[in-house]
Amino acid sequence: MNLNYSKLDGLVPAVVQDHASGRVLMLGFMNDEAFRRTVETGDVTFFSRSRSRLWVKGESSGHRLRVREIATDCDQDCVLVKVEALGPGVCHEGYASCFFRRLANGAWQETEPRVFDPAAVYGGTP
Amino acid sequence: MNLNYSKLDGLVPAVVQDHASGRVLMLGFMNDEAFRRTVETGDVTFFSRSRSRLWVKGESSGHRLRVREIATDCDQDCVLVKVEALGPGVCHEGYASCFFRRLANGAWQETEPRVFDPAAVYGGTP
Numbered sequence: 693m694n695l696n697y698s699k700l701d702g703l704v705p706a707v708v709q710d711h712a713s714g715r716v717l718m719l720g721f722m723n724d725e726a727f728r729r730t731v732e733t734g735d736v737t738f739f740s741r742s743r744s745r746l747w748v749k750g751e752s753s754g755h756r757l758r759v760r761e762i763a764t765d766c767d768q769d770c771v772l773v774k775v776e777a778l779g780p781g782v783c784h785e786g787y788a789s790c791f792f793r794r795l796a797n798g799a800w801q802e803t804e805p806r807v808f809d810p811a812a813v814y815g816g817t818p
Numbered sequence: 819m820n821l822n823y824s825k826l827d828g829l830v831p832a833v834v835q836d837h838a839s840g841r842v843l844m845l846g847f848m849n850d851e852a853f854r855r856t857v858e859t860g861d862v863t864f865f866s867r868s869r870s871r872l873w874v875k876g877e878s879s880g881h882r883l884r885v886r887e888i889a890t891d892c893d894q895d896c897v898l899v900k901v902e903a904l905g906p907g908v909c910h911e912g913y914a915s916c917f918f919r920r921l922a923n924g925a926w927q928e929t930e931p932r933v934f935d936p937a938a939v940y941g942g943t944p
Contacts, residue, residue: 714840
């Protein structure tokens with residue numbers, strides 16, 4: 693189950709998609725250890741570039757992403773993880789998906805309401 | 819319609835999703851010029867890291883990706899492009915989606931047949 697981490701300094705992009713609705717929820721990055729932990733534990737685990745450490749998605753919010761299926765692409769330099777998302781939303785700003793802004797008339801417009809209060813979930817650090 | 823290109827040396831990952839089926843078809847990278855051309859022309863345009871130039875997806879195969887909707891994420895460092903895919907498949911290896919391998923029992927397994935002959939489409943350079 694090797695992947696090609698060489699194109700992105702040891703990382704691969706990981707696209708997270710809701711297994712039931714097909715909605716793309718977020719994109720993170722994995723190094724080899726994060727990928728292997730994701731496979732072994734069934735909880736999506738990223739490598740946080742800003743914190744330079746492994747990051748089990750939902751470790752603070754409880755909104756874990758349970759793996760249903762993992763695919764890779766032709767070049768094996770990217771993964772697509774289909775998940776069951778625990779909790780109301782994956783976005784640290786309180787939305788169901790991180791992709792809550794759509795391009796309309798040359799500007800980004802929010803297209804949906806928040807589904808949870810990020811201050812309550814993340815302790816005031818949205 | 820600004821994006822944050824600073825985290826990835828001037829690029830953002832661009833997830834391409836079929837607007838009708840919801841299938842994730844591929845992931846590429848865009849620099850600011852590629853993103854702006856994508857918006858202006860309606861044809862998905864990447865920045866090819868291997869060739870260091872703009873790459874209109876389908877420029878050689880004819881399998882262009884027509885933009886239906888563009889979303890960005892909370893950090894504005896990634897885009898999700900919903901498309902109508904012209905042609906039978908987006909993958910240079912002849913598959914409908916680049917994500918044609920799934921993890922099963924610790925190994926990558928092909929999960930679907932080719933939908934076109936890459937040698938015929940790409941002139942012997944699959």
